[in-house]
Amino acid sequence: MGAGRKQQRMIPTVNVAALRQARWYQFVLRFVLGGIVTVCTGLVAQHWGPVIGGLFLSLPAIFPASATLLEQHQNEKKRRAGMHSPRRGRDAAALDAAGAVLGGFGLVAFACVAWRALPVLFAVGALALAGLAWLVVAVSLWWLRRHW
Amino acid sequence: MELLWRFLLGGAIVGAFALIGDVVRPKRCAGLFGGAPSVALATLAVTVVHDGPTYASVEARSMIFSSVGFILYVYVVCRILASGRGSAAWVSMVALAIWGVVAFVAGWVLGGSSSA
Numbered sequence: 001m002g003a004g005r006k007q008q009r010m011i012p013t014v015n016v017a018a019l020r021q022a023r024w025y026q027f028v029l030r031f032v033l034g035g036i037v038t039v040c041t042g043l044v045a046q047h048w049g050p051v052i053g054g055l056f057l058s059l060p061a062i063f064p065a066s067a068t069l070l071e072q073h074q075n076e077k078k079r080r081a082g083m084h085s086p087r088r089g090r091d092a093a094a095l096d097a098a099g100a101v102l103g104g105f106g107l108v109a110f111a112c113v114a115w116r117a118l119p120v121l122f123a124v125g126a127l128a129l130a131g132l133a134w135l136v137v138a139v140s141l142w143w144l145r146r147h148w
Numbered sequence: 149m150e151l152l153w154r155f156l157l158g159g160a161i162v163g164a165f166a167l168i169g170d171v172v173r174p175k176r177c178a179g180l181f182g183g184a185p186s187v188a189l190a191t192l193a194v195t196v197v198h199d200g201p202t203y204a205s206v207e208a209r210s211m212i213f214s215s216v217g218f219i220l221y222v223y224v225v226c227r228i229l230a231s232g233r234g235s236a237a238w239v240s241m242v243a244l245a246i247w248g249v250v251a252f253v254a255g256w257v258l259g260g261s262s263s264a
Contacts, residue, residue, distance in 0.1 A: 013172070014172060015171055030159075031160070031162065031163040033159075034159045035154070038162075038187050038191055039151050039155050041191050042191060045207065050195075051255070052210070052255050053210070055211070055213065055255050057187060057188040058211050059247065059251075060247055062166070062182075062187075063182055063221075063222065063225075067225070068235075070236070089236065092175065094230040095176055096176075097179065097182070097240075099175070100179050100180070100183040100222040102176075103183020104183040104218045104219035106180070106184075107185055108219075110185040110188065111185075111212040114208035115209040118201040118204050118208060119202050119205050123193070127189060131189065134184070134185050
């Protein structure tokens with residue numbers, strides 16, 4: 001029974017109902033922030049060249065907003081349930097950051113593959129391969145961490 | 149026009165990864181999408197079209213080093229928040245300095261090696 005539950009927790013699931021709890025401005029904020037960061041990255045590359053511009057490809061500009069929204073959302077949920085501790089929100093944001101660490105290793109894999117593949121493959125194929133490298137590394141590390 | 153494309157593509161990809169992060173459970177797995185290459189995908193796609201694949205490849209090489217800064221940044225944020233000190237907004241903003249230092253050093257080293 002316990003092993004069965006553990007096995008169940010190992011498999012990632014999709015909870016579409018979570019979208020109903022989100023506010024519309026959270027989506028707008030992420031869209032606008034993502035757009036602004038991408039534009040700024042392009043402008044930096046135009047002014048200082050691709051070596052400096054490339055550094056901004058992994059700028060964690062969206063992360064502070066996401067972590068803050070997550071903390072607020074969790075605290076609000078607890079407040080509605082009659083609990084007033086900020087601890088729950090911080091824990092949720094910490095858990096999110098722990099996942100992002102694993103995603104960060106995937107970013108390194110993404111960049112390595114894109115660096116080597118872009119000059120020799122079609123751009124779409126090279127970026128798809130790099131994206132796949134990110135997914136494989138990030139999910140494998142997550143699985144390894146859960147397993148051991 | 150190029151900037152508009154960058155804005156729309158960047159916003160759409162960042163929004164899409166954030167949306168996936170919202171619906172995936174468990175939470176640590178959802179957190180993976182906080183480290184998704186959303187800005188990189190949008191930027192490299194537009195850069196390949198406008199400046200060619202070699203230019204985009206140089207950007208990707210720089211990204212390897214700043215990604216190490218990203219890992220350090222989120223690790224520190226995770227440790228501080230888990231210890232219960234500071235709000236997510238404050239900690240995640242102040243700790244950006246860690247990424248900044250790594251990116252600055254990487255830029256200095258890579259910039260020097262490119263011009264040599």
